[in-house]
Each structure stands twice: as structure tokens, then as C-alpha cells.
Amino acid sequence: MVLRREPTARHMRLGIELRRLREGAGLTTIEAAALLGANRVQITQIESGLAGVSEERLRRLASHYDCTDQEFIDALAAMATDRTRGWWEEYRGQLPTSFLDLAELEHHATYLHEVSILYVPGLLQTEDYARAVFSARVPELTPEELELRVGHRMRRQEITVAYESVIHESALRIRVSDRAASRAQLVRLLELSESDDISVRVIPFDLDGFASAASTMAYAGGPVPRLDTVVRDVPHGSAFIDSEAQLTAFRTRFRKVEAVSLDPGQSRDFINRLTKEL
Structure with a gap:
């Protein structure tokens, strides 16, 4: 299992929802791991967003957790299988x-x-307005950091x-x-x-x-x-x-x-x- 170095908020949200389902079913990480033939460390890694989970394993866990909300399960499965690399990835390592x-x-x-x-x-700001807002930041941003933030904000408006x-x-x-x-x-x-x-x-x-x-x-x-x-x-x-x-x-x-x-x-x-x- 390949671990993520920097899980996104979306990865972590999936893990949080799986943990909530497990805790709602009254199961420990050890008991959940046994259902998958895994170990508790793997369950912890999935629930923290550090590791992914296949759709088949996710649906198996949801079944054992007695989750009957099919729309919710389908939404979690879509999150688990989503491989989108959006435009924001261009800014990874450059912006927080x-x-x-x-x-x-x-x-x-x-x-x-x-x-x-x-x-x-x-989402409604002009470029000049956004630049003024970021320019007021303390400590001050470098010109490069300022333009990165403004550019990112403009892209968000799409x-x-x-x-x-x-x-x-x-x-x-x-x-x-x-x-x-x-x-x-x-x-x-x-x-x-x-x-x-x-x-x-x-x-x-x-x-x-x-x-x-x-x-x-x-x-x-x-x-x-x-x-x-x-x-x-x-x-x-x-x-x-x-x-x-x-x-x-x-x-x-x-x-x-x-x-x-x-x-x-x-x-x-x-x-x-x-x-x-x-």
C-alpha cells in the first residue's frame, strides 16, 4: 500500500466518514481490519487519508458497518475512485x-x-481587488508570492x-x-x-x-x-x-x-x- 505524503482535505474527509461509520457500528480498528483481512495500521492509514481504499473494500466496510444509505455509499465510492488532478495541482509546493x-x-x-x-x-473579486487584499497581508508577501495568490484566486472563479x-x-x-x-x-x-x-x-x-x-x-x-x-x-x-x-x-x-x-x-x-x- 503506497502512502500519500500529503493527503488532501478530500482524502481526509473520506477517511473521516469511514471512521464515523466504523465508530457508529461500535467496531474497533482491529475488528474492522479483520473484516478486510488487513491489520489495524492499514485501517488507521485509510481513516487518516494517508492511504486509499478500493471501491470493493469501501463497499464491504460500509456493509459491515450496517450503513444502508445507498446514495451516501455511492458518493463515498466516487470519492475513493476519483483520480482528478485539477488545475490547482499546478500550485502544489508553491502555495499553502x-x-x-x-x-x-x-x-x-x-x-x-x-x-x-x-x-x-x-469568487467575485477583480484582479486589482484581490491584489490589494493580499498586499495587506502581514508578514508581507514577495512579488512572486503575491502574483501566485492572485492568479490562483482568479482561476478559482471558473x-x-x-x-x-x-x-x-x-x-x-x-x-x-x-x-x-x-x-x-x-x-x-x-x-x-x-x-x-x-x-x-x-x-x-x-x-x-x-x-x-x-x-x-x-x-x-x-x-x-x-x-x-x-x-x-x-x-x-x-x-x-x-x-x-x-x-x-x-x-x-x-x-x-x-x-x-x-x-x-x-x-x-x-x-x-x-x-x-x-
């Missing part, structure tokens, strides 16, 4: 792994929801699934660069909001009772709800959240934030007014 994991997650998502309070979401973004007015008004760059960013939002696959909604400052200022998040839909993922920004990069209780909580958060936002048409009018102010 979290950048690659995020791009891979978005590539496989069935839909994307995002709530942003202070910045325009990365998404093909439905994307809904809820943006607070503060993110639209904060000038991360100069007036011209801010106006170009607003114009870009207006252009993108006309797309059939992209929805942009705005939360204005004068909204009463908005108590969800800490709800910044990105929510990626999986092939089945149990494989959804929430992404939160943390000091060292991005944190992937996937426990069932947390996913349920974040779905509720998004619905509440969405419910108090302006509808897409009203949001376009709002952004257009801000554009004229610049």
Missing part, C-alpha cells in the same frame, strides 16, 4: 495546501453559498455550479485600494449578478435587528447533504467544518442571513447606487 484544498472543494461542490461581511468574496453570495454593505463600501478599483469591483459585481448561475444579495447598514455579523462563511454542497462542508477563515488559512451538528447550524445561519437580505433585483439597484457615488 489550504489554497489547493479550497479550490478542490469548490470544483467538486454541487452548489456554493457564501456570506461576507468585510470583503467582497474571493466555477460552473450555482453560487449564491450574501454581502454586507460594509464589504461594498470598504476601499481596499483606491476609488477606481472600488468602482471597478462594484461594476464587476453588477455584471456577475446578471449571470444565471450567480446570485448576489446585499445586507444594507440600515437593516434592523441584524445580529449575524459573525456569520461570514462559505458553504459547499456535497453530492449528498452528509458530505456538505463549511469553510471558515482562520489565522493559518481555512478551516473545513463537516460534523453533522455544525452543518445543520450553518445551514440555519445561512437561511436566516439570506432571509433578511435584499432580493437580487433590489441588490443590483443598491450596488448600482453605490457605483454612482464613486
